Amino acid sequence: MLSLLKGEGGTNFIAWGITGSGSFIRKSFEVLKRIKERYGVKITTYASRAGEEVARMYGILDRIGEISPGRHYEELITEDVAGASCTYSGRFMLGRYRLLVIAPATSNTVAKIVYGISDTIITTIASQALKGGVPIIILxxxxxxxxxxxxxxxxxxxxxxxxxxxxxxxxxxxxLNCIPILDLMKCHGCRVCELTCPEKAIFCFQKAKIKIREIDRENIEHLREMEGVTVVESPDQLEDVIARTLGESY
Structure with missing residues (x-):
């Protein structure tokens, strides 16, 4: 059974935190976009340095304006913008947000939230959200x-x-040495190379199997036990929980 603490203050703002994982990032973006269109919520996007890089190479960074167009509480806030002290985290203590969505969350981010470490923009806003009574949904x-x-x-x-x-x-x-080299630090995930390669030799966003470490499984279970945190396992479940938190079920 999924449960959430109801956000207080009746605000129409939610926050999305992006970490350095490509898994689910494109689908999470589409979920947030649909939520924005359906409920008219304002979305602030927070991105760690790694999250900013990954969002770019997966083709999301150039589209952030579709959900966070830059107006007040609809900004893209990066580590460079927020500074080392993460000045924007005070919004969570003031109860400005209905909820915080961290999707996807790397194993590193999950572990830091579980053990109370706040040394990135995402782990800092997670800490402040918990202190401010703002519900957190984590994928x-x-x-x-x-x-x-x-x-x-x-x-x-x-x-x-x-x-x-x-x-x-x-x-x-x-x-380089008569071989084409793809620099992911410059890639924007536009897929032009994939779609125009005459040999069909370029692939983008292919599925791959991973082995989940036992320590990561344990940390996810610890995360489930935290008050004010809901853990979801898929973008579909993420969308359903956000919708129910905002007062309606799909």
Whole structure:
């Protein structure tokens, strides 16, 4: 049975925290977008440094404006914007948000929340949300044994034609020793390379199996036991719990 503490204050604001995991990130974005459209809520997006990088390479960062267009309480707040003291975390103590959604949450983030460590923008706002009585919904990246990997070049299929270098609008692919090299730190996940490669040698967001460590399973269970925290296991469940928290079920 899923249970949540009801947010107080009647505000129409929710916060979304992005960590450095690609698993579920694209589906989580679509969930938040539908929630915004259905309920008219204002969404503040908080991203750790790793979260900002991953959001870019999975094609989400360039679309953040669709849910957080930049107005008050609809900003994209990164570590560089918030500063080392995370000045925006005070919003949670003031009860401005109905809830905080952290999706996906890396195993590192889960462990830090469980053990009370607040050294990133996401773990800091989680700590402040708990202190301020703001419900938290968390989708751990290790909730399932499946993940998505960012764009990559299949060397067995690639014929080194170099067409992808010219096609990439962000200069993320370059030539090194007559081989095209994809730099994920420049990749925006637009999939232009994948869609235009004549050899079908580039793949984006392919499914992959992972082995969940026992320590990560244990931390997720500890997370479930925390007051004010609800753990979900899929984007569909995430959407359902958010909807019920906002007063309506899909």
């Amino acid at each position: 751990p990246s290790d909730a399932t044994e499946e993940t998505e990997v960012p764009c990559y070049i299949d060397r067995e299929r690639c014929t080194n034609c170099m067409e992808c270098i010219d096609k990439c609008p962000f200069g993320a692919i370059s030539e």
